[in-house]
Amino acid sequence: MGETAARGREARQPAEVLAAAGARESRGRGRWMALGLVVVVAAGAVSAWRAGVIPPTASSGAGQGAPAPATAAVTRQDLAATTPLTATLGYAGSYRVTGRDGGTLTWLPPAGRVIRQGHALYRTGNGSPVVLLYGSVPDWRPLGEGVTGQDVSQLNHDLVALRDADRADISALGWDYFSWETAAGVARLQSALGVSAPSGSLPLGSVVYEPEAIRVSQVTGILGGRASGPVLAATSDRHVVTVPLDASQQSQVKAGDQVTVTLPDGTTTPGAVSSVGTVATMSGPGGDTTTTIPVQVALTDPRAAGTLDQAPVTVNITTATARDVLAVPVGALLAQATSRYVVEVVGSGNTRRWVPVKPGIFDDASGLVQVSGALAPGQRVVVPAS
Numbered sequence: 001m002g003e004t005a006a007r008g009r010e011a012r013q014p015a016e017v018l019a020a021a022g023a024r025e026s027r028g029r030g031r032w033m034a035l036g037l038v039v040v041v042a043a044g045a046v047s048a049w050r051a052g053v054i055p056p057t058a059s060s061g062a063g064q065g066a067p068a069p070a071t072a073a074v075t076r077q078d079l080a081a082t083t084p085l086t087a088t089l090g091y092a093g094s095y096r097v098t099g100r101d102g103g104t105l106t107w108l109p110p111a112g113r114v115i116r117q118g119h120a121l122y123r124t125g126n127g128s129p130v131v132l133l134y135g136s137v138p139d140w141r142p143l144g145e146g147v148t149g150q151d152v153s154q155l156n157h158d159l160v161a162l163r164d165a166d167r168a169d170i171s172a173l174g175w176d177y178f179s180w181e182t183a184a185g186v187a188r189l190q191s192a193l194g195v196s197a198p199s200g201s202l203p204l205g206s207v208v209y210e211p212e213a214i215r216v217s218q219v220t221g222i223l224g225g226r227a228s229g230p231v232l233a234a235t236s237d238r239h240v241v242t243v244p245l246d247a248s249q250q251s252q253v254k255a256g257d258q259v260t261v262t263l264p265d266g267t268t269t270p271g272a273v274s275s276v277g278t279v280a281t282m283s284g285p286g287g288d289t290t291t292t293i294p295v296q297v298a299l300t301d302p303r304a305a306g307t308l309d310q311a312p313v314t315v316n317i318t319t320a321t322a323r324d325v326l327a328v329p330v331g332a333l334l335a336q337a338t339s340r341y342v343v344e345v346v347g348s349g350n351t352r353r354w355v356p357v358k359p360g361i362f363d364d365a366s367g368l369v370q371v372s373g374a375l376a377p378g379q380r381v382v383v384p385a386s
Contacts, residue, residue, distance in 0.1 A: 067350050069385035072329045076377045079327055079363040079370050081320040082260075083199035083252075087243040087297070089263070089311045091235035095214055099227030100139065102203030103128065109216050112307070114237045116213040118162045120193055124227045128206070129193040133158045135209035144201035147157055147178040154209065155202075161184035166193075213237050217309075234323060239305040241271065241297035242317050247280045250293055252319055259297055262314040273295045273317075320361045327368040332381040333359060343371065344382040352382065 087289035099105075103124030115121055118131035135154035143152060153176040159165035165185030173179035183200035190198035205227075216232035241261055246251060257273040279296040284290050297315055299305055332343045334354075344352040360370030377383075 048303040068382040070383050071380040072383045074375050074379045075327050079322045080318045081361040082316040083319050085243050085315045087241050087313050087315045089241050089313045092238045092240040093236035097232040099231045105221050105227050106217050113216045139207045142204045148176050152176050152178045168236040244292040245295045245297040247291040260316045270300040274298040322370045325370045329383050330369050331383045336344040348382045
């Protein structure tokens with residue numbers, strides 16, 4: 001049997017299951033209640049367990065008798081325990097584009113438009129473009145031949161990335177130097193943007209630097225208004241899922257953990273934890289205050305999210321795994337006295353016998369539970385009739 005890698009939710013303990021079984025016996029086939037945050041039971045087979053599929057031991061468990069109402073095979077396989085968490089699907093990052101040249105706004109992009117490096121964010125006057133380039137240094141001064149600095153270096157790198165300047169020439173002349181090759185590259189960029197008389201220099205306010213492509217989330221400027229203040233609000237074009245994780249569960253999640261995300265239409269898509277926050281946030285009134293930390297999940301296939309923004313989703317985080325273990329349906333597990341469990345094994349001629357087992361992790365997605373005991377793959381165990 002492979003080792004169980006438990007990181008997060010612990011396997012349900014015998015005392016807990018026995019307590020639930022005792023409560024059920026007093027109510028017949030009543031409902032099982034979830035035990036704490038980590039005892040989360042999914043739909044399908046596990047929902048049947050919550051409805052009372054683990055019954056009191058009413059049959060003999062020995063000898064020959066009528067055929068069992070239903071049976072299932074003992075299997076050997078990998079299992080995973082997951083915890084579903086409420087989350088929000090949106091776009092990463094938050095940016096504000098502020099006008100600097102004071103011209104009149106004559107063109108603005110629509111909300112939802114994705115703008116990449118080398119394209120116009122908006123236009124002023126007679127179609128003069130304000131262009132998006134990538135960088136961390138803001139546009140703070142006019143740029144022309146002979147100027148040096150870090151802002152020039154990021155401009156040169158952008159021109160090379162856009163194929164408006166030659167890498168070898170820029171490198172030979174100096175990355176942080178606004179050379180004749182830089183001016184030629186700026187002129188090519190201006191021409192591609194529709195500037196009728198490219199100058200080869202960049203007046204203050206003609207460029208906006210952001211670290212990546214942006215997606216317009218709100219247009220705050222007004223056509224005919226002045227380009228000297230907030231013009232656009234934007235995000236990145238990368239989807240991200242944000243989970244407000246209870247601070248007590250922080251140790252259960254780490255960057256790189258594989259997850260599945262259930263989208264609003266019920267479909268699922270894989271993802272991975274990209275970051276786990278360290279700063280807790282308190283919310284809620286009075287005694288209902290909760291403390292959470294932000295956990296971000298990146299989708300493996302970003303296209304699966306379409307254009308959803310601020311959409312409620314469910315993130316299923318794997319909190320424990322078990323490799324190459326014996327497994328039976330949850331409904332086959334029976335609670336006995338003294339905190340013990342058994343399954344009812346069916347033999348030839350409908351003979352039945354109790355086999356003591358020790359439960360491990362519960363795989364909510366498959367409706368299976370890990371068990372250890374005198375069982376072998378292929379044996380049949382009694383399960384509730386569907």
